[in-house]
Amino acid sequence: MAATILDGKQLAEQIRRQTAQRVQRLAATARAPMLAAVLAGDDGGAVLYAESQAKKCAELGIAYRLERLPGDASQADLLSLIDRLNRDDAVDGVILQQPLPKTCDAAAAQSAVRPDKDVEGASPMSLGLLAYGRPALLPCTALAAWELIKASGIKVEGANAVVIGRSQIVGRPIGLILMQNHATVTTCHTRTRDLPGVARTGEILVVAAGRPRLVTADYIRPGAVVIDVGTNRVTETGADGKAAKKTVGDVDFEAARQIAGSITPVPGGVGPVTVALLLRNVVEAAERHIG
């Protein structure tokens, strides 16, 4: 029996609806949540992304403020702007649009965002709070993987979970989230021996390796929940003999769906949920600020 497809677009839509309701409650009793985005320079892609983000915020009723810096801004300029946004009570969340100027230390800047406004959850303090089981804004991609695991309906407590990949923004946090929810968690990576064998112990398998179709049928335990965090652009020759670009995950979807119990597609799985969760994080932050 082929696996249930965990539909990320549908879940994202549901999260957006719930988020919009929370925004309405806040706006009715206090004020709308506000996201501030820092954009340095005029990189075309970054500007387009900011415009799209402004639109998504508007759709949910979230206020959006774009803070622009010159492309040659210094680290001091950047830190001083972040400091101002940290201290501004009207701002609930701060995101730093990539790419930052080459002269800036992106990691240091990200760490300078106050933890209660770090809606990307992309700093050591946010991960440390997660590891301590304290309230924290969590990295959106790891959180998206977690929402999809919950949507699968699997009982997480006591389950064996395997995470392939140990990045700061996906592998490590999803491992901690699963551990917090009482799964037995094994984290694998490039140095893991017998990766297929270890992966096959996972009733939950989260793949965030960044390698196209790394995970084949022999990695999958029958009935497992498979969450594919990968997004890889590859060029492949189609049935018509023509080379074309396409987006594939870290999992060989067609092979895996014959064995898994449920599985996320790429595209249309973790990706859309991640985008929806950034805005939910803004609302989470606002509820704590206003509450």
Next chain:
Amino acid sequence: MAATILDGKQLAEQIRRQTAQRVQRLAATARAPMLAAVLAGDDGGAVLYAESQAKKCAELGIAYRLERLPGDASQADLLSLIDRLNRDDAVDGVILQQPLPKTCDAAAAQSAVRPDKDVEGASPMSLGLLAYGRPALLPCTALAAWELIKASGIKVEGANAVVIGRSQIVGRPIGLILMQNHATVTTCHTRTRDLPGVARTGEILVVAAGRPRLVTADYIRPGAVVIDVGTNRVTETGADGKAAKKTVGDVDFEAARQIAGSITPVPGGVGPVTVALLLRNVVEAAERHIG
């Protein structure tokens, strides 16, 4: 063949010697490192502990400053003292002696210690920095387990490591340290199904469960490195028929040593190394401050 005993007292002595040399270098070129201890009230045990710590610092040439607060100090008093120590350039490390006044929020106070002075490594920021692979002061007990693993001579890269226990100061940090050093890490806990079976996959087995002799022969993979972090006081009837108190670990040492490749005893394993590492952390902090 019985296991090699990993002698914590001997390793602690070696760490103390190396630490003393580093103190001498600092004292010769700049100044001696300084540890400040915050002690609230006059709990007899805490006072004795502080005296013993002062002596251990003196033996290595580390300056020690005791900061006393009344037993009914408020959280504001405590935070204001921590703030003063954070800003005092003469202070390299700050420890908060337990017990703090019942009116104080110990977790919030610990988090207020500046990460570069948090020589106990016992705050979310220290764990977050560890998770990000950034320079950090690490929790002494987890670090002691790591030093003993290194002392065993096992090749950690690619090894399967199993950690039993997921506490903030031992299980989680030792898992992250092992992962950073390229082991494949599985973290187990009370909800883990078939704990002996999972434990038996570990070429490295770290036990920090806080349950006397939880780990019996059937938990141990032949030849494994077994690190016992437990320290439990139990009352047992000896061969002479009399009940007596003794200290035992989380591992049934006599049974485990027949199967393991190397193993830490309790007492005399992780404990003495932990004590030595607190002072090494003070020197680490000082080197960064003076460096």
